[in-house]
Amino acid sequence: MNMASTNPIAGSGTDAPKIIWNEAQQRFETEDKKAYLQYLIKNGGKVMDMIHTFVPSSKRGLGLASHLCLAAFNHADGHSLSVIPSCSYISDTFLPRNPTWNYLLYSEEKKSNLV
Numbered sequence: 001m002n003m004a005s006t007n008p009i010a011g012s013g014t015d016a017p018k019i020i021w022n023e024a025q026q027r028f029e030t031e032d033k034k035a036y037l038q039y040l041i042k043n044g045g046k047v048m049d050m051i052h053t054f055v056p057s058s059k060r061g062l063g064l065a066s067h068l069c070l071a072a073f074n075h076a077d078g079h080s081l082s083v084i085p086s087c088s089y090i091s092d093t094f095l096p097r098n099p100t101w102n103y104l105l106y107s108e109e110k111k112s113n114l115v
Helices: 064-078 088-097 099-104 108-113
Strands: 019-022 027-030 036-042 047-054 082-084
Touching (some): 027 064, 047 064, 047 088
Antiparallel strands (some): 036 047
16 A cells, blocks of 8 residues: 555655745745745744645645645754744644644744743
8 A cells, every 4th residue: 555645745756746945935836836835934033934825726626735734844844943823724724634743833832942
């Protein structure tokens, strides 16, 4: 059984779209730049506030928003950033479907550990 086909990770496998980190515009985007996840860096570079996810209607239903989130959460994890899921898609859909990422969520308790 190939788990990669049922639970792909952004940037891997043949079916996964390539997601690019556009640091200058603070977003993760598809190669055509039409779908993206916008973020802000806060708290002296320690927190990534994911503020908006956009997928054009012509590309909805393909799992692009999830791929964008995976790329952003993998980036946050790799750069030791906490995450604020301000975008309603991330807080209401992505995280409930992917609770293993909850350990990255920013909280006041974590703030005291960031000294």
